[in-house]
Amino acid sequence: MIKEKRKGGYVLGITGNLVFACVFGALPAEAQQATAGGQAASGNPFIDDAKFGMVARTAYFDRRSSGNNPASNDFRQRSAGLGGWFYGNSGEIGEIFSVGGAYDFTIPLYGPKDDPYSYILRDPGQDPVSVIGEAYAKLRFGTHAIVLGRQTINQAWYLPDVVRFYNKLDQSMIGRRDVRGMLTLNYEAATVQGRVMNDTMRYYGGYVWNVRQINDTRFRNPYQAGFQTTCWSQNDVGCTHKSGDSDGIAYAGVQFRPSNNMMVEGSYYNFQNMMNNIYLDFDYVFRMADKNYFRVGTQYMFQNGSGDNLVNGVNGQPGKDFDTHYVGLYGELRLTPFVVPYAMIGKTDKDQEIRSPYSIGPSYLVQRIGENSKAGERTWIIGTVFDFGSLGAPGWSFDLNYGERSNRYDNARNKIQDWDELATDLIYIYPGEGFWKNLRTRLRYAKVVESGGPLIDDKKTYDLRFDMTLTIPFN
Numbered sequence: 001m002i003k004e005k006r007k008g009g010y011v012l013g014i015t016g017n018l019v020f021a022c023v024f025g026a027l028p029a030e031a032q033q034a035t036a037g038g039q040a041a042s043g044n045p046f047i048d049d050a051k052f053g054m055v056a057r058t059a060y061f062d063r064r065s066s067g068n069n070p071a072s073n074d075f076r077q078r079s080a081g082l083g084g085w086f087y088g089n090s091g092e093i094g095e096i097f098s099v100g101g102a103y104d105f106t107i108p109l110y111g112p113k114d115d116p117y118s119y120i121l122r123d124p125g126q127d128p129v130s131v132i133g134e135a136y137a138k139l140r141f142g143t144h145a146i147v148l149g150r151q152t153i154n155q156a157w158y159l160p161d162v163v164r165f166y167n168k169l170d171q172s173m174i175g176r177r178d179v180r181g182m183l184t185l186n187y188e189a190a191t192v193q194g195r196v197m198n199d200t201m202r203y204y205g206g207y208v209w210n211v212r213q214i215n216d217t218r219f220r221n222p223y224q225a226g227f228q229t230t231c232w233s234q235n236d237v238g239c240t241h242k243s244g245d246s247d248g249i250a251y252a253g254v255q256f257r258p259s260n261n262m263m264v265e266g267s268y269y270n271f272q273n274m275m276n277n278i279y280l281d282f283d284y285v286f287r288m289a290d291k292n293y294f295r296v297g298t299q300y301m302f303q304n305g306s307g308d309n310l311v312n313g314v315n316g317q318p319g320k321d322f323d324t325h326y327v328g329l330y331g332e333l334r335l336t337p338f339v340v341p342y343a344m345i346g347k348t349d350k351d352q353e354i355r356s357p358y359s360i361g362p363s364y365l366v367q368r369i370g371e372n373s374k375a376g377e378r379t380w381i382i383g384t385v386f387d388f389g390s391l392g393a394p395g396w397s398f399d400l401n402y403g404e405r406s407n408r409y410d411n412a413r414n415k416i417q418d419w420d421e422l423a424t425d426l427i428y429i430y431p432g433e434g435f436w437k438n439l440r441t442r443l444r445y446a447k448v449v450e451s452g453g454p455l456i457d458d459k460k461t462y463d464l465r466f467d468m469t470l471t472i473p474f475n
Contacts, residue, residue, distance in 0.1 A: 046098070049091025053474045057084040059181030059467035060110070061118040063369070066460050077118040079111040079126055081182055084469075085133060096139055101150075104133035104183050106215075117230055119180045119215045124230070131217045133186040144194035150212075150219070152176055153187055155204050155253065159285055160260050162295055163340040163385050164332055164399075168362045172204075173269045173277050174251060175359030177214060181442070181467025185358060186212040188219050205252035211358060222246040223274060223310050226357030244308075244316025246273045249358070253279075261285045273307035275355065279362060291337075297330040299364065301354060311355060312411060322411075324352035326373060328364040337390035342401075343382045350376040352411050367403055368423040368446035369463050374408040374416065383423075389431070399425040406452075417450040417459070438471035 042048055062078040083106035092098045111118075111126030122129050136149030155172040158165040170176060176184040191206030211225035212218065219225070223246040253267030262284045269277040283297040304323035305312070312319025328346035344364040348354060354363065354372040361372055365379045373379055383401025405419035423446040430439040444465040451458050 045091040046093045047091065050089065051473065051475065052086070052088035054086050054472045055084045056470045056472055057182055057467065058082045058109070059120055060465065061120050061180055062462075062464045063118070064462055066462075076115045078115045079118040079120040080109040081106040081111075081120045081129075082109055083107050083129070083182060085183070087134070092140065096141065098138045098140070100134060100136055100138065101132065102134035103131075104186070105130045106182050119229075120182050122215050122217065129183065129215060129217055131186075131212060133183070133212065143196070143199070145192070147189075147191045147193075150186055150188055151191065152184055153189065153191060153206070153208075155193075155255070157202060157255050157257070157263075159257070159263055159283060159295075161291060162285060162293065162332065163334060163387070164342055167330065167332075167342070167344075167364060168281070168299075169366060170359035171265075171362050172253065172267060173279065173356055173359055173361065174208065174249065177359050179360055180214060181465065181469070183214050185214055186219070200256065200258050202255045202257075203253070204255075206250075208249040208251075208358075209247070222249050222271060222358070223316065227274075227311065228316075244273075244310045244313065246271065246310065248272055261287060270306060271311075274305075274309070274311045275303050276306050278302040281362065288335075292334050293332075294334075295330075295332040297364070299328045299330075299362065301326045301363070303352070303354065312352075322352045324349040324354065324375065326354050326363065330364045338387055340385040340387065341382070342384065344380070346373060346377075346379040348373040348375060348377045348379075350409065350413075353377075365403075365405075367401065367421050368425075368444055368465075369448050369461055370403065370405060370419055370421050373405065375411060375413070376407050376409045377405050378407045379403065379405045394431040395429045397427050399423075399427070418452040419448060419450055421446060421448045435472075436470070439468070440470075441468045442466070 058081065060080040064076040065074050085102045085104040087100070087102040089100040090098045106121060106129040108121050108126060108128055111121050113126055116124040116126055121127060132150065134150045134152065136147050136151045139146045153174050154176055156170065174187070178184045187208045188210040189206050189208040191204070193202070193204045195202050208222065210219035211222050213225050213229050216225070223244040227244070249269060249271050251267065251269040253265065255263065255265045257263045265281040267279045271277070279299070279301050281297070281299040284295070286294045302323070302325045305321040308318035309321055310316060310319060312322060326346060326348045328344060330342070330344045332340065332342040334340045346363070346365045353374045356372055360366055363372055365373055365381065367381065381401055381403035383399065386398040388396035388398070401423050403421050408416045408418065410416050424444065426443040428441045430436045444463070446463040448461040449458060
């Protein structure tokens with residue numbers, strides 16, 4: 001039985017028992033009684049329409065730095081794991097009620113204890129991860145749904161037939177944060193999603209009371225899950241003041257896509273005791289012949305303090321109030337199937353950096369190592385995607401980009417070093433059918449040079465990653 005003493009725990013206990021008794025107990029046994037012709041034997045859609053399977057993953061991560069003086073604070077983070085998650089989803093009762101769940105795990109393959117914090121294994125001991133990541137009940141009313149319990153949250157919706165549809169990643173401030181190749185963020189939450197106006201408009205919203213970090217085994221209050229990711233125990237050295245608390249996250253958003261050429265999005269988030277966030281986005285595609293196009297986009301983000309402003313505090317202590325904002329522009333051009341160049345620029349207010357602790361964020365400016373922009377940052381990134389499928393190698397693509405981040409300050413208005421990053425992605429997606437249909441592999445490499453700061457000269461960071469994902473349906 002799942003029993004939680006935190007907020008929402010008893011609700012989740014009931015939900016968890018229901019999910020795992022039905023989905024991972026009765027469903028497989030009943031599903032085996034289906035006839036060879038595909039007709040269910042029980043006549044009960046709750047059982048007959050059940051789906052279960054596994055998302056199998058393996059990942060390797062190695063990030064290291066080198067500098068010319070002791071102030072460089074050199075580090076190394078590396079590990080490898082095998083795992084993923086088993087999932088199960090029932091059919092619907094009365095075309096309304098269903099349940100689902102997932103068991104997430106990572107088995108260590110390689111993990112030097114002197115090089116932790118890779119987010120592949122559990123830190124700081126490079127230990128296995130084992131947790132019930134999802135256990136939820138769902139009510140669906142036509143194109144509207146309410147989900148209660150442990151769940152992943154995904155608001156991604158994109159314009160079709162564009163190459164870099166992933167350029168905004170999670171597309172919201174709460175999402176999967178699926179960046180290290182093993183597990184994703186999970187939430188204890190009540191959420192709602194719906195589609196209206198013939199699916200030209202979608203809405204979403206909800207309330208989150210606990211979050212599980214991608215390499216943790218516990219669901220914690222949003223502050224501890226998002227801002228103390230390297231400090232798991234109250235008894236760890238340096239963690240004795242881990243007392244920050246946030247009662248939860250409330251959010252709502254709307255996406256409007258009147259055609260396949262245009263999308264507008266707006267959302268609001270209140271991270272209690274931490275910050276408020278407003279996000280606006282506009283995306284438009286000018287279509288040409290032979291699936292060629294020119295795509296432009298712009299986005300705006302505003303953040304300010306909430307309650308105790310814990311994002312600016314230390315070890316859960318209240319911090320100073322703040323407000324900051326970011327503006328970004330994006331362009332993408334396809335004139336041939338093989339080469340798709342793109343570029344983006346952004347400017348961040350001088351007061352504070354942009355934060356996105358519960359997703360990789362929707363910002364255009366994310367690269368492999370550099371994520372959200374620092375206070376005062378001026379950013380530009382140029383790159384191109386090479387689609388080798390058009391040259392007779394289906395499924396293969398290569399993404400290469402270079403970015404420069406300058407005029408950067410920390411949150412105390414101290415000048416910090418400029419940032420130049422070269423980032424690459426070699427991706428293979430199996431193009432056929434059969435067992436390997438859902439196979440995806442990714443090899444990533446990046447190099448950063450930090451220079452121009454008052455304390456650090458030419459600090460370099462190297463980032464190497466490999467991950468592989470295969471979805472295996474059991475029925």
